[in-house]
Amino acid sequence: AAGRNPQAAASRPAETWQTGSAERPLQLANLLELEEAAAKVIPAAGFDYIAGGAEDEWTLRENRAAFGRKQVAQRVLTGKVVTDTATTILGSRIAMPVIIAPMGGHGIAHVSAEAGTARGAAAAGTLHTVSTVATLSLEEAAQAADGPRWFQIYLTNDDGFNAELLQRARAAGYNAIVFTVDVPVGGNRDRDRRNGFVYPAAAAPRNFLDASGRPRAIDRGFKSRLDADSIDFVKRHSGLPVVVKGVAAPDDARLALDAGAAGIQVSNHGGRQLDGTPAAFSVLPAIADAVQGRVPLIFDSGVRRGTDVFKALASGADVVALGRPVLYGLALGGWQGVQSVLQQIERELRTVMQLAGAATVDDIRRTGLIG
Numbered sequence: 039a040a041g042r043n044p045q046a047a048a049s050r051p052a053e054t055w056q057t058g059s060a061e062r063p064l065q066l067a068n069l070l071e072l073e074e075a076a077a078k079v080i081p082a083a084g085f086d087y088i089a090g091g092a093e094d095e096w097t098l099r100e101n102r103a104a105f106g107r108k109q110v111a112q113r114v115l116t117g118k119v120v121t122d123t124a125t126t127i128l129g130s131r132i133a134m135p136v137i138i139a140p141m142g143g144h145g146i147a148h149v150s151a152e153a154g155t156a157r158g159a160a161a162a163g164t165l166h167t168v169s170t171v172a173t174l175s176l177e178e179a180a181q182a183a184d185g186p187r188w189f190q191i192y193l194t195n196d197d198g199f200n201a202e203l204l205q206r207a208r209a210a211g212y213n214a215i216v217f218t219v220d221v222p223v224g225g226n227r228d229r230d231r232r233n234g235f236v237y238p239a240a241a242a243p244r245n246f247l248d249a250s251g252r253p254r255a256i257d258r259g260f261k262s263r264l265d266a267d268s269i270d271f272v273k274r275h276s277g278l279p280v281v282v283k284g285v286a287a288p289d290d291a292r293l294a295l296d297a298g299a300a301g302i303q304v305s306n307h308g309g310r311q312l313d314g315t316p317a318a319f320s321v322l323p324a325i326a327d328a329v330q331g332r333v334p335l336i337f338d339s340g341v342r343r344g345t346d347v348f349k350a351l352a353s354g355a356d357v358v359a360l361g362r363p364v365l366y367g368l369a370l371g372g373w374q375g376v377q378s379v380l381q382q383i384e385r386e387l388r389t390v391m392q393l394a395g396a397a398t399v400d401d402i403r404r405t406g407l408i409g
């Protein structure tokens with residue numbers, strides 16, 4: 039039932055998609071100014087698809103603005119020195135409390151697609167989440183690099199296909215399933231309608247191709263009815279820990295917990311779904327309060343700075359996930375660009391930690407914010 043059909047592109051005449059192909063590390067001042075640079079290498083309609091949000095993009099902007107309403111206390115006489123930024127999430131050890139959010143169609147941004155992202159994540163010592171609508175198949179993405187990886191699922195209206203996809207993810211060595219529940223319908227995105235955007239053939243999602251290369255299931259659309267039974271389905275057919283992604287209210291968090299979620303990803307889909315909803319950062323404390331540490335919390339939507347990471351962890355998140363900046367880094371520098379993006383935010387986080395008197399990630403979680 040999602041509004042956009044990525045497969046539609048497959049029936050279009052062959053087109054050229056001249057997108058990023060550079061392979062180089064990036065000299066970055068910060069992650070915010072990447073967007074302007076990426077706009078110069080990604081075709082315009084693809085850039086709008088990545089950068090844009092729903093309707094007036096109020097929530098997209100609010101995701102950033104909300105971080106500005108809480109402050110970090112400077113603490114410089116604690117005698118602490120930053121030791122490291124490593125942490126563990128669902129049994130996987132990662133070098134920093136920053137992972138990569140699932141995003142469809144990395145082929146929109148760079149010719150290496152998810153293989154580049156996988157390599158960049160591994161080089162930076164963290165994990166990435168491969169989308170159902172990834173350009174490469176989940177097996178191809180898994181092959182590209184060692185290290186922990188998660189697979190994100192959108193349930194289609196074909197349960198046989200859903201079950202197969204989950205089994206494929208387990209067989210390919212994914213460590214967890216991220217079950218995204220905030221796309222019961224595609225968001226109303228003005229930029230995409232204006233551009234008539236559909237996934238280009240270069241980014242047609244290969245998870246939906248059968249052994250003979252014919253598309254399967256995707257024409258059936260994604261499920262609109264999602265509930266505790268859907269979570270149970272994903273658990274049973276994958277046999278893996280299930281992170282429920284797209285939780286933005288305490289009541290949904292409680293439902294997910296009761297249904298056996300192993301983790302909760304607090305997210306408003308980067309402002310791409312329901313415009314006019316609060317910033318993800320604004321709803322995080324109430325959700326952390328409802329969850330009471332029973333399962334880990336992953337936070338995404340609007341994270342761009344080391345201070346944002348610090349504030350999210352100080353508000354109850356265990357790790358944060360990074361979205362758009364990763365695709366911009368990929369577009370500009372391939373796997374090395376992805377590594378540069380992750381290294382930049384890690385560097386920023388270390389500086390904040392030192393200035394805020396937090397030696398470890400656990401210290402951040404124990405720190406209170408001002409405001």
Ligand SMILES: Cc1cc2nc3c(=O)[nH]c(=O)nc-3n(C[C@H](O)[C@H](O)[C@H](O)COP(=O)(O)O)c2cc1C
Nearest residue numbers: 088139140141142169218307308338339340361362
């Ligand atoms: C281009 C793009 C494609 C996305 N595709 C997916 C997807 O396939 N599955 C999913 O769960 N989330 C998807 N998301 C949402 C991201 O996982 C994440 O919630 C969001 O990008 C975080 O916000 P940020 O970009 O502000 O960091 C997508 C986001 C973008 C920008």
Ligand SMILES: O=C(O)C(=O)c1ccccc1
Nearest residue numbers: 040042044142171221310
């Ligand atoms: O664009 C998105 O945010 C997204 O999650 C999605 C949903 C359906 C198909 C492709 C991408």
